[in-house]
Amino acid sequence: MPHIDLPKDYPGIRSLFVFCHETAVPLCNLVQVLLHDPHPTLTAGERELIASYVSNLNTCKFCTATHSAIAKHQLGSELALVKQVLADPETAPISDKLKALLKIGAKVQLGGKNVTAQDVAIARGKGATDIEIHDTVLIAAAFCMYNRYVDGLATWQPDNEEFYDKMGAQRKREGYTPASINIKLDDQLRTS
Amino acid sequence: MAHIELNNELPGIRGLMAFRPETEAPLNFLAETLLRDDNNTLTRGERELIGAYVSYLNDCFFCQNVHGAMAGHYLSCDINQIDSIKQDFNTSDISDKMKALLSIARSVQKGGKQVTETQIEEARKNGATDIEIHDTVLIAAAFCMFNRYVDGLATWAPQDRDFYTNRAPQRALEGYQSSVYK
Numbered sequence: 001m002p003h004i005d006l007p008k009d010y011p012g013i014r015s016l017f018v019f020c021h022e023t024a025v026p027l028c029n030l031v032q033v034l035l036h037d038p039h040p041t042l043t044a045g046e047r048e049l050i051a052s053y054v055s056n057l058n059t060c061k062f063c064t065a066t067h068s069a070i071a072k073h074q075l076g077s078e079l080a081l082v083k084q085v086l087a088d089p090e091t092a093p094i095s096d097k098l099k100a101l102l103k104i105g106a107k108v109q110l111g112g113k114n115v116t117a118q119d120v121a122i123a124r125g126k127g128a129t130d131i132e133i134h135d136t137v138l139i140a141a142a143f144c145m146y147n148r149y150v151d152g153l154a155t156w157q158p159d160n161e162e163f164y165d166k167m168g169a170q171r172k173r174e175g176y177t178p179a180s181i182n183i184k185l186d187d188q189l190r191t192s
Numbered sequence: 193m194a195h196i197e198l199n200n201e202l203p204g205i206r207g208l209m210a211f212r213p214e215t216e217a218p219l220n221f222l223a224e225t226l227l228r229d230d231n232n233t234l235t236r237g238e239r240e241l242i243g244a245y246v247s248y249l250n251d252c253f254f255c256q257n258v259h260g261a262m263a264g265h266y267l268s269c270d271i272n273q274i275d276s277i278k279q280d281f282n283t284s285d286i287s288d289k290m291k292a293l294l295s296i297a298r299s300v301q302k303g304g305k306q307v308t309e310t311q312i313e314e315a316r317k318n319g320a321t322d323i324e325i326h327d328t329v330l331i332a333a334a335f336c337m338f339n340r341y342v343d344g345l346a347t348w349a350p351q352d353r354d355f356y357t358n359r360a361p362q363r364a365l366e367g368y369q370s371s372v373y374k
Contacts, residue, residue, distance in 0.1 A: 003307065003309070003312045003325065004312075004322040004325050004326055005322055016326070019326065020323065020326055022225055022229065022231070023222070023225055023226065023327075023330055025221075025225075026218055026221040026222035026224075026225050027222065029217070029218035029221060030215070030218035030219065030222060032218075033214055033215055033217075033218055034215065037214070058303065058304075059303075059305070060304065104344075107344070108340050108344045111250065111251075111340065111343070112250070112252065112339060112340040112341070112342065112343025112344035112345075113251070113343045113344075114344075115195065115343075115344045115345075115346070117195065117346075120195040120196070130196035130197055131212070133195065133196050133345075134196055134208070134211065134212055134345065135212075135215075137340070137341060137344040137345050138208075138212075138215055138341050140340070140344070141336075141337040141338075141339075141340035141341040141344060142337050144333075144336045144337055144340055145333040145334050145336055145337035146333070147304060147333075148300050148303065148304040148329070148332070148333035148336055149304070149329060149330050149333045150304065151303070151304025151305045151307075152296075152299075152300045152304035152305075152307045152329040152332070152333060153304075153307075153325075153326065153329050154307070
């Protein structure tokens with residue numbers, strides 16, 4: 001049961017966005033810029049993978065399932081690939097650059113000071129730019145916020161693969177506006 | 193030295209924000225809403241104190257000094273008093289409600305699942321509302337982001353703590369969105 005009186009029928013962060021619209025707007029703006037808006041070099045799928053990878057390290061079920069599904073749709077891949085990345089990026093079929101960025105993301109999850117000059121040098125050696133390194137650190141840091149927000153208030157996090165998959169397809173189409181996010185679970189199941 | 197070439201001399205998060213204005217806008221909008229919006233039953237000083245305390249737990253020198261100075265400015269106390277609250281809020285001269293909220297913030301810093309029913313009950317018993325509990329969790333979570341951002345890219349921070357207290361009145365007046373590059 002959630003720690004505070006949240007609107008029923010809205011899972012995870014949605015219940016918090018409906019509960020408090022004032023903070024929903026900047027939180028949606030941030031994730032839109034980080035994960036959805038056009039990026040000079042990182043694809044939306046790569047950025048979603050960083051988000052779901054960090055959410056998994058933080059053991060946040062709702063954010064992991066959500067961003068894994070969005071990553072799947074953005075990459076045009078199978079969910080199995082995303083799960084493989086979450087389980088072990090080193091052996092997953094992704095670029096060496098993304099592997100190095102995920103390693104930086106994992107360090108950020110533990111705490112900012114864990115990122116070393118060597119981690120950054122390795123990423124650069126695999127072709128990562130300063131903006132890519134910057135955005136990786138900020139995406140990882142931001143999910144250390146979103147995950148704590150969702151779990152810290154003990155939101156409802158259903159097990160429903162179809163729900164997450166439909167959300168993933170819709171998020172790819174519509175991005176992260178409060179209007180497109182604040183949908184009840186039952187209504188999400190009726191989206192295409 | 194920062195891990196990336198920022199092409200500016202600004203300290204802490206300000207150097208990162210100047211480097212990447214696209215993310216500066218939502219980050220400062222969030223800080224402004226969480227810490228400065230007056231449509232809130234927690235005072236600005238109380239909210240800054242939560243930010244300073246979590247930054248202290250995350251050992252982020254820049255953020256704990258920026259927000260410690262802001263808290264001191266709003267609460268009319270000096271940096272030594274803020275330091276003693278950060279080190280042991282239970283014996284400090286703050287309300288029981290704030291003690292309960294700082295205890296929740298401390299759990300959030302470790303991980304969202306660390307917050308217990310007992311902590312929530314304790315906060316409620318001391319008068320905390322749902323929105324205050326919500327804001328405490330989100331402020332604490334947000335500083336787990338800001339601190340990781342600032343330290344994860346190894347930004348530089350002025351070591352003279354007067355730098356932070358001197359800037360606090362101006363920032364209190366102008367807010368987070370307009371004072372970044374000054």
